[in-house]
Amino acid sequence: MSPYLYIVPIFFLMIGTEYFLARSKGRDLYRFQDTVTSINAGLVSQFVNVMGGAFSVYMYSLMVAQFGLFTWSPSDIGVWIVALVLYDFCYYWVHRAGHEVNLFWASHVIHHSSEDFNLATALRQSATGFYFKWAFYLPLAILGIPTKVFVVIALIDLLYQYWVHTQLIGRMGFLERFLVTPSNHRVHHGQNDYCIDKNYGGIFSIWDQLFGTYADERSDEPVIYGVRKPLRSWDPVWGNIHHYFLIGRLVRTARTSRERLTHVFGPPRGVAHLEAVSEKPFVASDFSPFKTPYTSRMKIIGGLSTVLGTAMLMLLYVIDSKISLAQNLAYSVSMLVFFSFVGQLWMRPNMMGLRR
DSSP: OOTHHHHHHHHHHHHHHHHHHHHHTTOOOOOHHHHHHHHHHHHHHHHHHHHHHHHHHHHHHHHHHHHOOOOOOTTOHHHHHHHHHHHHHHHHHHHHHHHHSHHHHHHHHHHHOOSSOSTTGGGOOOSSTHHHHGGGGHHHHHTTOOHHHHHHHHHHHHHHHHHTSOSSSOOOGGGGGTSOOHHHHHHHTBOSGGGTTOOOOSSOSHHHHHHTOOOOOOTTSOOOBSOSSOOOOOOHHHHHHHHHHHHHHHHHHOSSHHHHHHHHHSOSBTTTSBOOTTTSOOOGGGOOOOOOOOOHHHHHHHHHHHHHHHHHHHHHHHHGGGSOHHHHHHHHHHHHHHHHHHHHHHTOTTGGGOOO
């Protein structure tokens, strides 16, 4: 049974806690539409990754069996420490590739599409990254790190990254220099000039220090969250796939093979994701968060859709091992259609007669 059956309720509890703590401090960190979209994007990623995650684990197991050079005992604590450090090192490169290779950015952009920064933002995870991420962990497989250890360490690394998506915790002193913290992760989610392509670490910020991609949060320049080419949609499914369509259009209109390859494997900056920073500096005062009008009835439907989607995901966790691959696929696709419909509903206040 998936550990997320127990983890997801904790995520929601932490979101509720952050919301009320922020309100008690006079801060409004949550916008309803953005929050619902973030949570629904997280649900979408899980509906896909119930199978996508299995694919990644299968590929890793295959690599260990074919290329593993050493045998390690999961009972040895040293194995877990080595695996955690090596995993996070590989994660740094997975994450960096997700920002610096256009095809991989197409997968990762959903996580940065929110123009808010809170614990709900952390749930905006990719539903499509499983097709390439496993390849970056080949070093662990070659070392023979057992699949069981790999899976648990991957979960630990992912869970650590959840709590750093908050604005309620300030700088953490000397910890900033070797750990990923809310402060340096806020920089990672910023679209300010000094934030671009910075702070890729999962647990350790040491990798960013070593490879020149670290930046401290600046007290004199508040971070503006989001991306320079905004999503401008509340549809979590479209958020996962829109950049692939953009790449497709760029490839079709390219004049040479080199240009086509650049659109796919070149950096997103200057192609589709960002305007060249050197040519047009970011001006925070010019930024306006994306918003659309919505009715009270739409708000109720949005909330209920998230509750229903969460319940359906919990059910899938329970029955996943008891249903066929085809049934799993049909179940997940139907939920993706459902979430896409709800996202489109936000964009059309008059849809289905939902007027004030």
